[in-house]
Amino acid sequence: MGSGAQATPTPYQEATSAATRPERDVAVMASHPDDTLLIVGGYTDIDLLAHTPCVKSQKISDGGDRVLDAGVHVLRVGGRDGSLTHLSTNAIGPNVAFIARSPVNPDLLYASTERIDDEGEIITMRLTDQFRLVETSRARAGGRSTCYLNFNRSKQWLMAVNYWDAKVSTVALCTKTGELSSSPRSILMRPEAAYVDEKKPTREEHWKYRQKWAHSHCAVTEPHFGLVHFVVDLGLDRIFAYRVDSETGVLVQKGVIALPKGKGPRHLAFHHTRRAAYLVNELDSTVSCFKVNTPTSWISGGAGVEEAEEVSCLTRGAPLELVNTLSSLPVEEQGKTTISPQGVWKAASHSSEIRVHPGGDFFVVGNRGHDSVAVFRATEFETDVECEEASEKSHVPSSSSSRGIELVGITPSGGACPRNFNWAANGRFLVVGNQNSSLMCVFAFDRDTGRLSPEPVSRARVASPNYVFATPLEEAFVGARASRHTREDSVMSMQTQTIVVEDAVSVPAEAAAVVAA
Numbered sequence: 212m213g214s215g216a217q218a219t220p221t222p223y224q225e226a227t228s229a230a231t232r233p234e235r236d237v238a239v240m241a242s243h244p245d246d247t248l249l250i251v252g253g254y255t256d257i258d259l260l261a262h263t264p265c266v267k268s269q270k271i272s273d274g275g276d277r278v279l280d281a282g283v284h285v286l287r288v289g290g291r292d293g294s295l296t297h298l299s300t301n302a303i304g305p306n307v308a309f310i311a312r313s314p315v316n317p318d319l320l321y322a323s324t325e326r327i328d329d330e331g332e333i334i335t336m337r338l339t340d341q342f343r344l345v346e347t348s349r350a351r352a353g354g355r356s357t358c359y360l361n362f363n364r365s366k367q368w369l370m371a372v373n374y375w376d377a378k379v380s381t382v383a384l385c386t387k388t389g390e391l392s393s394s395p396r397s398i399l400m401r402p403e404a405a406y407v408d409e410k411k412p413t414r415e416e417h418w419k420y421r422q423k424w425a426h427s428h429c430a431v432t433e434p435h436f437g438l439v440h441f442v443v444d445l446g447l448d449r450i451f452a453y454r455v456d457s458e459t460g461v462l463v464q465k466g467v468i469a470l471p472k473g474k475g476p477r478h479l480a481f482h483h484t485r486r487a488a489y490l491v492n493e494l495d496s497t498v499s500c501f502k503v504n505t506p507t508s509w510i511s512g513g514a515g516v517e518e519a520e521e522v523s524c525l526t527r528g529a530p531l532e533l534v535n536t537l538s539s540l541p542v543e544e545q546g547k548t549t550i551s552p553q554g555v556w557k558a559a560s561h562s563s564e565i566r567v568h569p570g571g572d573f574f575v576v577g578n579r580g581h582d583s584v585a586v587f588r589a590t591e592f593e594t595d596v597e598c599e600e601a602s603e604k605s606h607v608p609s610s611s612s613s614r615g616i617e618l619v620g621i622t623p624s625g626g627a628c629p630r631n632f633n634w635a636a637n638g639r640f641l642v643v644g645n646q647n648s649s650l651m652c653v654f655a656f657d658r659d660t661g662r663l664s665p666e667p668v669s670r671a672r673v674a675s676p677n678y679v680f681a682t683p684l685e686e687a688f689v690g691a692r693a694s695r696h697t698r699e700d701s702v703m704s705m706q707t708q709t710i711v712v713e714d715a716v717s718v719p720a721e722a723a724a725v726v727a728a
Contacts, residue, residue: 245290245636248687250320250344251644251651252307252678255281259305259326261356261375261414279649279674283307283322285342286651286671287684288635288642293653295671298342303334310680311360316389317686319347323357325677327375327414331357333382335391338687353380353395355407359429363455364437370430370455370462371395372442377404377425379442379453381460396460401425403447418555421475421494422446431479433503435486436510439465441531445475445493449521450531454514463514466506467521468531470499480565480574482589487615488531489589491565491576494558496540498565498576498585499524500615501531502592534592535614539576539585541621549580564631569638573619573661577629577643584629584643584654586619586661619661625652625670633681640668644676651676 254260280300287296308325322334331352336344354373361370368381369391380395403425406412416423426446430453433439440462442451450468455461470476475494482488486503501524508518509530524533538545539562547559560580567574567589576585593614626645634656635642641654641663652667 243290244685245639246684247288247290247635247640247642247681248342248684249284249286249288249633249635249642249651250310250338250680250682251284251286251673251676252310252322252680253281253284253300253304253673254306254308254325254646254675254677255304256306256326259328261325261327261417279672281674283310283336283344284673284676285338285344286673287342288640288653288681290636290639293636293640293655293668295651295653295669297671297673299344300673301344303336303344303346307334307678308358309360309678311362312680312682313384313389314362314366315384315386319389320344320680321360321369321391323352323360323371325356325358325374327355329355331355331371331373333357333360333369333371333391335389340688348391348393350382350391351394353382353398354378354400361430361432361440363440363457364432365457367457368396368455368460370440372427372430374426374428374445376407377401377427377444377446379427379430379462381455381462383460397462399453399462401427401444401447401451415553418551418553418557422448422473428476429478431481433488433505434481434483435503435505438510439505441479441488443476443479443490445477448472448474448476450476450479450490452509452530454509456514461514464517464519465509465515466518466530468529469521469523470533471524471536474499477562478565480567482567483571485571485589485591487589487592489565489567489574489587489616491539491562492536493562495538496545496558496560496562496578496581497536497538498562498587498616499533500535500537502534502615504528504530504532506530535616537587537616537618539578539587539618539621540581540583544581563629566633568656568658569634570658572658575632575641577624577632578621579628579630579646581621582624582627582629582645583621584624584632584641584663585621586663588617588619588661590615590617620663622654622663622665625654625667626650631676631678633679635681637683642679642681643667644673644679646675646677649674649676 282302285298306325307322309323313319320336324332333350335348352371356375358374359372371380378400380398383392406424430442440453448470452465453462474492477493488501490499522529549559563577626648628647630646632643643652651671653669655664
């Protein structure tokens with residue numbers, strides 16, 4: 212089956228290690244053009260997290276007598292059938308929460324650490340031809356609970372987003388080697404987050420009041436010019452637009468987009484070709500669709516001077532102009548609340564990640580609590596006349612499902628707390644990391660209908676998956692091949708290495724739960 216063919220759901224497959232299959236079979240598996248390599252971050256110390264923990268134990272059971280190794284996991288997704296092969300688990304941490312590939316050195320990966328007790332770090336890692344990760348250096352992240360990494364267009368600066376104290380830092384990046392400076396060149400902190408330094412709130416206070424202070428959650432670059440970086444703030448219900456001064460690394464604010472109150476925006480994703488953006492709102496489990504109207508002043512010349520103007524997303528012509536908002540939950544689940552084990556009232560489900568399909572026709576959103584994945588179709592925007600007619604008929608413009616996005620379906624995630632996921636095999640499979648059940652699930656995806664297979668086609672147990680980085684396997688060793696490591700070396704390493712891998716069976720949620728949404 213080539214990269215352009217549709218994925219056909221197959222019977223449930225158990226995860227395996229490369230060492231447990233016949234050599235001939237391993238060689239065939241490793242040669243499919245759509246094979247995908249996954250680097251999966253995992254939580255290692257729950258006492259350092261801002262989240263609400265479910266259990267106190269740091270050890271994660273496999274449902275039997277064994278304890279899963281914690282750290283950063285390396286897996287392979289078979290491009291032919293979506294099968295999972297667990298290649299290694301690497302003791303790197305604490306709490307690796309975001310992974311990005313170096314834009315200048317394909318041999319290197321950068322990973323952030325998530326902790327609120329101290330300043331986070333950015334770890335530089337290298338993948339060996341035995342599919343293990345080797346740590347090469349660490350850099351200070353400039354803030355706490357480092358949750359997102361990105362790069363400016365000149366590839367001279369890495370941006371690190373810190374959730375706990377709403378700091379966005381820039382770290383110098385050597386464009387020849389990919390090495391990072393040991394400390395940030397610039398740190399921008401939202402004044403609304405001064406409460407963290409002044410009052411030193413506990414995470415118990417954070418559980419109760421998710422929007423008491425600023426919480427920067429991501430920094431996403433618009434793809435049309437590659438110049439403007441949008442920082443989404445969950446605590447303030449705002450999106451801040453910045454340019455990076457290529458010479459100094461300083462973030463220069465270009466504008467502010469005000470969002471509807473109380474939604475708790477988490478992650479923003481841009482369409483690859485259309486002037487459209489999609490925002491997942493964590494606190495009310497909705498998805499907002501925007502027209503992208505990038506002001507000329509934001510992209511002209513260099514970073515320029517700071518602009519403080521704030522515009523509502525409801526204003527026509529706003530940089531991010533709100534067109535539609537839909538729930539990612541079934542109607543019967545919308546608005547439900549619950550009391551956590553710590554006695555905190557909260558929504559019964561919270562949205563997590565958002566990923567646009569490589570083909571651009573669909574995107575997916577995770578629901579933690581409802582434990583499902585919602586698929587949306589990205590549609591064309593209606594004309595102004597059509598919008599006005601729809602508004603007159605519905606009297607509630609935001610409830611329309613025909614303007615920019617449409618809900619296709621909602622599928623159980625195969626485990627508890629689908630915190631993160633990514634596309635594999637050129638978009639033919641979706642790999643979901645279920646954090647609280649320590650379970651990776653692979654779903655077949657029909658790119659014509661936007662439907663996920665009702666059940667996973669394969670599963671694998673890894674400890675507390677929280678981030679899924681995916682890259683074509685044939686591209687995983689681009690730099691290594693240039694340094695005399697060939698593709699055949701990689702296949703041979705898969706044949707000869709000895710790796711202990713967990714059998715894929717159902718995992719009792721009470722035995723595997725680690726961290727709540």
